[in-house]
Amino acid sequence: MKIRVVQLNENERPVVAEIDASQEIFSKGLEGAIVTDDIHLWFKNEKDEEDVLKDNLIFAYEDLEWEVICGNAFFASYIGGKDTLSLTDKQITEIQNRITPVITRTGETLFAIRLDQ
Known part of the structure; x- marks a missing residue:
């Protein structure tokens, strides 16, 4: 499906896409964050030895804390x-209303997502 x-x-940039909703997708070491209910x-939080993941996303929490996800x-x-x-x-x-492009000190563009929790 x-x-x-x-x-x-x-x-x-973020895009709307269709993916296969098989359980296999969710069994590959993915973690989740609650945006709304x-x-x-x-996202995949831990790098495998062969992974070369770049910073991609910033979680921006209400209490001004933040976290970078690769x-x-x-x-x-x-x-x-x-x-x-x-x-x-x-x-x-x-x-789309919660995502904001952010330019880092190194000139990279990441996307920040506002999380309520």
């Missing part, structure tokens, strides 16, 4: 204990 997600690949961000990530709709679902148009707009 294909689901609609927002992908955030290294060195690219029904939108989760999935590698590709994607947003999907997720309801606890259930399957990952396609994003609705409203959810995609919510994600």
